[in-house]
Amino acid sequence: MTETDRRLAISAPDPRTLDLIFTNEALAQLRSKYEIVEADPEDIAGLGDAVLRRARYIIGQPPLSHETLDRMPQLRCILNVESNLMNNMPYDVLFQRGIHVVTTGQVFAEPVAEIGLGFALSIARGIVDADVDFREGNELWGGDGNVGARQISGSDIGIVGFGDLGKALNRVLSGFRANIKVFDPWMPRSILEDHGVKPASLEEVLTTSDFVFVVAAVTSENKGFLGADVFASMRKGAAFILLSRADVVDFDALMAAVASGHIVAASDVYPQEPLAKDHPVRKLKGFLRSAHRAGALDSAFKKMGDMVLEDMDLMDRGLPPMRCKRAERETVSRMRSKPVTKN
Amino acid sequence: MTETDRRLAISAPDPRTLDLIFTNEALAQLRSKYEIVEADPEDIAGLGDAVLRRARYIIGQPPLSHETLDRMPQLRCILNVESNLMNNMPYDVLFQRGIHVVTTGQVFAEPVAEIGLGFALSIARGIVDADVDFREGNELWGGDGNVGARQISGSDIGIVGFGDLGKALNRVLSGFRANIKVFDPWMPRSILEDHGVKPASLEEVLTTSDFVFVVAAVTSENKGFLGADVFASMRKGAAFILLSRADVVDFDALMAAVASGHIVAASDVYPQEPLAKDHPVRKLKGFLRSAHRAGALDSAFKKMGDMVLEDMDLMDRGLPPMRCKRAERETVSRMRSKPVTKN
Amino acid sequence: MTETDRRLAISAPDPRTLDLIFTNEALAQLRSKYEIVEADPEDIAGLGDAVLRRARYIIGQPPLSHETLDRMPQLRCILNVESNLMNNMPYDVLFQRGIHVVTTGQVFAEPVAEIGLGFALSIARGIVDADVDFREGNELWGGDGNVGARQISGSDIGIVGFGDLGKALNRVLSGFRANIKVFDPWMPRSILEDHGVKPASLEEVLTTSDFVFVVAAVTSENKGFLGADVFASMRKGAAFILLSRADVVDFDALMAAVASGHIVAASDVYPQEPLAKDHPVRKLKGFLRSAHRAGALDSAFKKMGDMVLEDMDLMDRGLPPMRCKRAERETVSRMRSKPVTKN
Amino acid sequence: MTETDRRLAISAPDPRTLDLIFTNEALAQLRSKYEIVEADPEDIAGLGDAVLRRARYIIGQPPLSHETLDRMPQLRCILNVESNLMNNMPYDVLFQRGIHVVTTGQVFAEPVAEIGLGFALSIARGIVDADVDFREGNELWGGDGNVGARQISGSDIGIVGFGDLGKALNRVLSGFRANIKVFDPWMPRSILEDHGVKPASLEEVLTTSDFVFVVAAVTSENKGFLGADVFASMRKGAAFILLSRADVVDFDALMAAVASGHIVAASDVYPQEPLAKDHPVRKLKGFLRSAHRAGALDSAFKKMGDMVLEDMDLMDRGLPPMRCKRAERETVSRMRSKPVTKN
Structure with a gap:
């Protein structure tokens, strides 16, 4: 040629x-x-x-x-x-x-879904704190170290957003026999049903889940749509896992909800990136942090x-x-x- | 009555x-x-x-x-x-x-499998160290924080032992489209094939996997059967995840293999439990620790x-x-x- | 309003x-x-x-x-x-x-896939002829009635075309642990791989399958592309199941291949619809007929x-x-x- | 040696x-x-x-x-x-x-499950009668030939007995997104739930299913336990598919229920095998016959x-x-x- x-x-x-x-x-x-x-x-x-x-x-x-x-x-x-x-x-x-x-952008769906499940398992089983405690000789053995631990299998899971990333999450969760509800206003119910998940309102997803994964893209309409009232409505002890963009949440309200002990959380994204060295999320107990690393493999x-x-x-x-x-x-x-x- | x-x-x-x-x-x-x-x-x-x-x-x-x-x-x-x-x-x-x-004991299979996958995802994505670094203001953002990070989807996975726990692992891995090989000398190959995994020799499982899960029970025959030569035969950078009993491995050899940088590891079990406060595994980089908490939910x-x-x-x-x-x-x-x- | x-x-x-x-x-x-x-x-x-x-x-x-x-x-x-x-x-x-x-047209995918699998099972197990023989008192009992019978589980399956219908076929076949190969020149390999099927050439699909499902739409380029040489290249005794449009095959050549005993076939579509009362396909042994009923539920x-x-x-x-x-x-x-x- | x-x-x-x-x-x-x-x-x-x-x-x-x-x-x-x-x-x-x-006997589970699904698809889509009509020039085209036709996807399915054969049926049905209920008094509910099916009473299985598969072995206790009242309780038009042994049903009552048009049926087993040449099941419309061929591959x-x-x-x-x-x-x-x- x-x-x-x-x-x-x-x-x-x-x-x-x-x-x-x-x-x-x-x-x-x-x-x-x-x-x-x-x-x-x-x-x-x-x-x-x-x-x-x-x-x-x-x-x-x-x-x-x-x-x-x-x-x-x-x-x-x-x-x-x-x-x-x-x-x-x-x-x-x-x-x-x-x-x-x-x-x-679809290439990021799988790695983000994997780390999202990793966050959920880490939170559910205290993987990070258990290792940190072990390093320092403060570990608790057996059941003593499992206060608050729980399984994902059989749990109620909510997913906000069902684009490529929501679908990838649903796929990596497929071995867990979980009850998965999805809110996605851009997606017809029948497509959600074809994927074996239950279409639900945002309220239902947030108030009836043990693990909530937020994977919705930011649009001109949903900026900051997850705020204090939303976190207050969640199940006591539920996990809120943020994987898309910080702009969809009121980040201060999220930190407050975790600080109060009502929920636990993980996030890969922040209102400013990089984040100030003295930002309070750095020391917040019950919060698992990752520095926008979810997809960039x-x-x-x-x-x-x-x-x-x-x-x-x-x-x-x-x-x-x-x-x-x-x-x-x-x-x-x-x-x-x-x-x-x-x- | x-x-x-x-x-x-x-x-x-x-x-x-x-x-x-x-x-x-x-x-x-x-x-x-x-x-x-x-x-x-x-x-x-x-x-x-x-x-x-x-x-x-x-x-x-x-x-x-x-x-x-x-x-x-x-x-x-x-x-x-x-x-x-x-x-x-x-x-x-x-x-x-x-x-x-x-x-x-079957009740422990599902929680152990879940934490095992949690260990694998934590190792693959550096979840623990990333959070510890973030707490201390040392986090690396985006791709800079992902050196060595990898996916489980599409990876080569080895499982040693296919009792209840091996089967539960296979189930929670089912959404990952991984290539799963199993060594279990007590199990006919056709049963392994019925579960969609590939029967393999111990050597093949160890030398051709990115993630090796050891879930074999201790028997009078397999005490310490995983030693220095085995770890040396593994793929560079592969993860060795021990979930059953410490007696199946030569624990010192495992630590040495991790210390050398050849492999990374996670373990829920130890030669002595509880473990001495000054045991070297506590500070070992590349090793994720859990204090026999995998099943006790x-x-x-x-x-x-x-x-x-x-x-x-x-x-x-x-x-x-x-x-x-x-x-x-x-x-x-x-x-x-x-x-x-x-x- | x-x-x-x-x-x-x-x-x-x-x-x-x-x-x-x-x-x-x-x-x-x-x-x-x-x-x-x-x-x-x-x-x-x-x-x-x-x-x-x-x-x-x-x-x-x-x-x-x-x-x-x-x-x-x-x-x-x-x-x-x-x-x-x-x-x-x-x-x-x-x-x-x-x-x-x-x-x-997607609504037809599921019913067509179901009848397609029904055709395959009928052919594999002689369901139609066994019932007709039973009505007439000519049935053969047990293994005597199973000469040539075979399973779909574990078989080699080829699918020509992977639009909605090919995907629906793949789905209803998912419980059969079959080895599924797909030819679809309009579809990137990676999408096929994401569906768990093996991308293959038309030749490979046709020559290495026990069951071939043809679900390709007719285009200006593929009219009659499945002819005598194609049927001759198929495995002896393989089943050819036509579900899309008759125009993609040389129908006379298909009948000849069945008449010779080289392959068996089922079809839902015909060169003329309705078909002449004396059309030879009506009496052709080894051919399962359906009158364009696959999707019209x-x-x-x-x-x-x-x-x-x-x-x-x-x-x-x-x-x-x-x-x-x-x-x-x-x-x-x-x-x-x-x-x-x-x- | x-x-x-x-x-x-x-x-x-x-x-x-x-x-x-x-x-x-x-x-x-x-x-x-x-x-x-x-x-x-x-x-x-x-x-x-x-x-x-x-x-x-x-x-x-x-x-x-x-x-x-x-x-x-x-x-x-x-x-x-x-x-x-x-x-x-x-x-x-x-x-x-x-x-x-x-x-x-487990070897028979898969072939029996396959022909059982083949019977269900043949009944649901009229595969046998459509071919017989086509041979004779009496076929109906398109939707005209689909009166009473229905899909298995999304249907209610009942399985009586959940041994190897029930499990194999559940597996070949796994791509159909059906709602599967199982009655098996020898099997703990939790095992049924682990297989993703819903444990149910015999009555619920029979009265709320579109397709009922009977795969229960004959025991000293269940001889003839499926009789006229059972068939009368089924959904109008439902399909009764008998795959284990004729002794579990009252065969005359089954024929009567089919003759009345209340249900349709398929059977691989009969009260006498071989069956008298003038047995009325031979000419019974709505009944699909197979001469104990289901497993003998x-x-x-x-x-x-x-x-x-x-x-x-x-x-x-x-x-x-x-x-x-x-x-x-x-x-x-x-x-x-x-x-x-x-x-």
Whole structure:
């Protein structure tokens, strides 16, 4: 194949890098199948018409103007490997022209679900405190060390949000014979039922669960929707596990509910990241802390490249992308999860 | 029902107590269906023939002589709620007479499996150290905090021993699409295959797994069978998770393998329990500690009473017990797990 | 709510009827939430601007001209309850305007999968012939009646096509511990792997399976792609089960392969429907016949109405439809399954 | 190994044969590991002390007297490959001596469960009649041919008996998301719950199910326990599927209930086998017939040999048999399923 025979893809994956999201083998495949033009994301317009005219794919989400898009008649898809949609391109034009905008955030669902279950088991069985006590010679043996311990098997579990992450949680919980209720206002009940979970109101999920997993994305409508009244309504001793974004909760109210002993909690996300060295959550008993590490596994990043290659292959053959998630006209402007600044 | 109509059961559950192993409701049912004679386990013979002659069940495993058994013509079953079989009664006589000896240790399988998975997830994702670092203001954010982190989904998992606990582990792992290999020389391969796991040699299980769970009971044959050479043969960075009894491993060799950085480990059991305050495992990096707490959940103990009631009900109707596990002529003398002295 | 407050939906579900696809309860809900204008599908243009201007949804797939669409500024979605896409509207305009075109064919997946498994079990165990022989006093007892009988459990199964129907087949087969291979050129391998099946070439699926299920839709590219050479390449005695459309096979070659004794077959679809009274398939031994009955269950049709209501509810709230399947720009013109003329 | 080193097994598998129950490979393994003495089952005593003294296993269930057993001091196990226990040996002596009596009937569970599901699907979708009509040119197309058709997915299913066969049925039904209730008075509720089914009374199972599977063994207590009142109590149109033994039902009442149109039925077993040529069940509409073919698959028989080898291997190593099912002191005299006279 000569250079000009190959389809052209603009690479602007910032803050990711090709090396982060492709295995060596996948990167070799990418470079062999496509002509890759590595671009400064801040200056796609500067690439010149020889490139823009032939560009079929963009890997990344660089700012794009209406005018720049007009210069790219063959553009088929923007493969956004950051995965939070920024408001830096005219989505209406893209949708009108049938240019797909797809995201690869699904790669994080499995690792986040795994650490979420890890948090739940750690809380249910006091794994962290038991190890810390043991290091210091203060461990309690046998049943003495199990006050408050409980099983996940057979428990009542609530999940708030049933996107890729909620589904992944449901899957890793499948061996636990738990009673799983889900609140997701964007999801028809019948789809929840097809996944074997019980559709429920937010209130029911919160007030009748032993473990509540919050995996809802932040939207323009749900900022801070989980506050003091919500925590007060939870079962005494229930566990609240926050895995999506801190903006969906009133974080001070969450800390207060844990400090009072009413509930226990784990969180991977915080109102500020990084967090002040003297933030009170650092010393809060009953709170399990993780520093936004839930999804950022190297193995997850590497799956992004695989997804990009699979969908480019489908589009090369005149088919629509299926592996990545498509941005939707209706919701593109509602999503408000902040993009990451570091991987 | 008059007192003498009810079947008689001798209660000698030491070190358990009836209150530990029965819920209030189950205990009320036990007392209403049966005449319960609470006995000093060290003096069953002293109960007198009026009791012994009518005794149909013994709850517990008190020492019993051949002579005492001869005085109990109606005895149908010894329901051993400690669950490790002591060598304190003539099992041959019991088997000859068709008196069942059953144990309730199965109740621990699910909680042990859950904490075992919790250990694996904690190790895989650094949950304990990340929280400790966060408390102290030393946390690393995002991918920086995930060096060495990995997923269980899709990993290679080895299980040594496939009794109740191995099966429970396989069940809680069922949502992880892992590749599970099992070594159990007491179990036909076809039973392993029926459970969807791959029968494998001990060597294969140890050398080709990312996570190795040891749940084998101690027998007269396998004491210390996991030593330095075994740990050296494991994959670099693999996790060794010990959930049954410390006697199956060479504990010093295990610590050395972790100290060298070759493997990481978690253990719920120790050569001495409680352990010396200055035992080196307390400060060992890469080792997750738990003080024999894996099974001793109140909810587990309470299931013992339910099992006892279900099997007594079957035997009352002339059926064999099915819920508890039966001691076997062939293996009763081989089992060498030490009975617990505390719950 | 006054009449004009309610959103307006044009009803033109021909060949379906509202009574066929809605339960009484669902129809009451439809009529209460929406202003339903029942229309002659051949004359949507004749409805007048008072209706067209307000029309938000069309239930059905009536012919629509560019001009008519221009008179419907509020149109959000065409809910095609026939489910095969006819070439009777300017799809490019619809896609450009962001008007969704969705189909409800997914309702047939479960009943078709069930009868498909029923065909496989009937073939594997000779259920039909055994009953016919029994009626006539010619039955063979026990093992004598099981020559050629075999199990599905543990067998090699091939599925050609992994849309809704392939996935439903995989689900009803999940209790059989079978080795399932799938060929679907429109589907990335990783999605197949996520469903626990093995991605395979068409050749591998056909030559290494004991049971082959064909559930691929007809496209402009795959007409008659399963011919004499394909059948010859199958395992001796394997079963070929055709559930989608007759156009994907060379039907004469299929009959010849069955007549020769090389394979056995079942089919729900035929080159002509209804079929000539003297068609040779009627008397063909080793062939199980069904008259395009696989999906047309009343319970399936009734789910269409539920899907329509769920997606209209999502769109009423500014969300994209999720329950029905969306037509895609890339494939809308490729699908060539003939629409049904009767339900 | 010299002849006398090998353990001796007496072969008397009548009505089975070694060739029926062992694959060539397994038979070679049997002959290489063991000294096999093929015996006339009617004259085990005549084998002579040289054989009897060394006999460790008996494959089959030949008549055995107390005296003959006394001449076999090394006997460890009787591997009954017919699988119904005849009253032709002193079981009390065997149990007292700790000689295991095991059966291999579990091999039939999977094929019987498969044909049982095949019967259910055939009934639910009219598979047999649709094919017969099609042969004769009387087929009805599409929905016209589906009057009364229904899905198993989501239906209410009742299972009477939860031994190996009930469990296998539950497994092959696992992809159908059905609501499964089980009646089994020999089985504790908690075991049923562990299998994900709902324990229920016989009445509840019969009156609230769309499909009732009867897989209960005949005992001295349940002969004919399913009679006219039971069939009358079933849901209108429900399916009654008989897979174990005809003796558990009042067969005339079953036929009457089907003839009246109240229920539909399938059966693999009959009051007399073979059945009179003019028996009215032969022409009964709504009744699906099979001539005791459910389990008698060659692949099932061959598994018997594998089970025998696996358990002999365990016993050779001083372990109890685990693969076959053990006869129980309590129930050995209650089982009343007639042994087969042909395979």
